[in-house]
Amino acid sequence: MPLVTMKEVLQEAKEKQIGCGAFSVGNMEMVKGAIAAAEALQTPIILQIAEVRLPHSPLHMIGPLMVAAAKEAKVKVAVHLDHGTTMETIEQALEIGFTSVMFDGSTLPFAENIEMTKKVVKKAQCYGATMEAELGHVGGSEDGSHNQAILYTNPEEAHIFCEETGVDALAVAIGNAHGAYTAEPKLAFDVLEEIANVVPIPLVLHGGSGITDTDFQRCISLGVHKVNIATASFHGMVQAVEGYINKEEKHNYFDLSTAMVAGVCQNVTRHIEVFGTKYSNEI
Numbered sequence: 001m002p003l004v005t006m007k008e009v010l011q012e013a014k015e016k017q018i019g020c021g022a023f024s025v026g027n028m029e030m031v032k033g034a035i036a037a038a039e040a041l042q043t044p045i046i047l048q049i050a051e052v053r054l055p056h057s058p059l060h061m062i063g064p065l066m067v068a069a070a071k072e073a074k075v076k077v078a079v080h081l082d083h084g085t086t087m088e089t090i091e092q093a094l095e096i097g098f099t100s101v102m103f104d105g106s107t108l109p110f111a112e113n114i115e116m117t118k119k120v121v122k123k124a125q126c127y128g129a130t131m132e133a134e135l136g137h138v139g140g141s142e143d144g145s146h147n148q149a150i151l152y153t154n155p156e157e158a159h160i161f162c163e164e165t166g167v168d169a170l171a172v173a174i175g176n177a178h179g180a181y182t183a184e185p186k187l188a189f190d191v192l193e194e195i196a197n198v199v200p201i202p203l204v205l206h207g208g209s210g211i212t213d214t215d216f217q218r219c220i221s222l223g224v225h226k227v228n229i230a231t232a233s234f235h236g237m238v239q240a241v242e243g244y245i246n247k248e249e250k251h252n253y254f255d256l257s258t259a260m261v262a263g264v265c266q267n268v269t270r271h272i273e274v275f276g277t278k279y280s281n282e283i
């Protein structure tokens with residue numbers, strides 16, 4: 001099954017009324033774990049890495065690995081740059097063969113976000129790639145370095161933004177935040193519904209780690225078709241490593257690597273199952 005655009009997997013998810021998981025990766029074991037889960041469940045996924053993670057996993061090394069793994073996968077896989085902040089990195093990802101890029105101009109003034117997003121849409125189109133943008137502020141920050149306050153996406157602005165820029169997917173802020181939640185997140189489903197009513201493209205939920213299964217499914221029923229999972233996968237891998245190291249046996253790299261793959265696979269499997277199950281408010 002080929003490497004495909006994110007647009008294609010999101011369109012399919014929309015038709016099936018499910019969510020497509022977008023799983024962050026940082027090394028080969030994470031890539032292998034995510035793809036193993038997707039293949040076992042025969043479900044397309046998105047592999048992604050955020051620009052802020054590149055000091056640990058340089059794009060020129062992890063990027064080709066992600067693309068190669070996607071090309072060999074038995075399910076459709078899109079490869080995406082998450083939270084791109086510079087045109088330079090976005091171009092580098094597209095050159096490597098990423099089939100989708102995000103430009104995060106959410107901290108820019110509205111008009112400037114539109115201008116920059118338009119430029120990235122144009123660039124992505126040259127490569128036949130998909131483009132995701134963000135409006136409003138998702139809380140926290142991708143690498144946990146600062147705690148940005150949540151600013152809800154304004155539905156009216158979202159409508160204008162999508163019309164003007166021609167983006168393929170829009171990340172929304174509805175009370176979601178990056179990293180681990182310190183208190184139970186309270187999502188504004190009314191805001192999400194208002195946005196979905198005026199924005200025809202798939203919506204994206206960032207900060208997925210810590211949102212309840214029911215809330216995920218409710219978001220999907222209201223127009224979210226891409227759900228980002230990063231923190232839960234990194235935790236899943238570290239937990240699996242801890243489990244292996246705590247075993248009273250002689251350790252070796254190969255079993256350690258297997259444990260890392262299994263830890264990520266378990267987390268991705270769980271999320272794919274949740275995103276593929278329809279929302280029900282009956283208890």
Ligand SMILES: [Zn+2]
Pocket residue numbers: 083138142178206207228
């Ligand atoms: Zn994000």
